[in-house]
């Protein structure tokens with residue numbers, strides 16, 4: 001390993017199923033790429049080398065099942081207690097404390113964030129949609145970020161508590177940006193929790209959409225700057 005590599009922070013991407021390659025590519029292109037090595041995680045040994053982790057979108061039940069088979073479920077739960085995790089879409093489901101609309105038999109969760117989500121809350125694959133998001137704290141935040149929602153979960157409730165790190169709403173859908181065909185079309189109060197699509201709690205980040213499926217690396221930069229690098233100095 002070269003001197004520069006040895007000094008880099010290692011951000012793992014859970015590579016069991018889903019859009020993990022896209023996350024790895026995105027991490028390699030952001031302004032902070034010189035500070036970060038992106039590696040794929042398939043085993044507990046891989047995970048042990050990481051300072052932070054991204055859980056990609058895909059199918060949360062499958063990812064949980066494969067994690068169990070790889071002996072990763074418990075190591076991931078332990079990891080979530082001390083190190084930053086960013087869950088995108090299916091990854092957001094795995095990071096939630098409570099999940100509604102699970103497959104029969106339920107599913108294993110990591111539960112790192114005090115959030116309740118409903119799987120497939122905007123409807124099925126054909127009701128997938130894109131929406132412009134104004135994101136607090138993103139570079140050039142006046143330029144909207146394109147949220148790609150594919151059978152996305154809906155955030156039903158945040159559960160702030162004095163015993164847990166504070167929660168920050170990072171992005172909301174504006175009422176009217178969800179297609180009418182979508183089961184949960186938003187005809188509601190802009191303060192409805194279902195408008196929340198990105199939330200940060202302490203070192204963890206959850207986005208119900210897929211930043212890795214755009215060419216815009218600002219969310220990856222956001223994770224590194226707001227969750228990963230600050231956690232190293234704790």
Ligand SMILES: NC(=O)CC[C@H](N)C(=O)O
Nearest residue numbers: 057058059060089090151
């Ligand atoms: N695009 C996605 O990650 C979809 C998530 C999927 N609906 C699930 O339950 O895991």
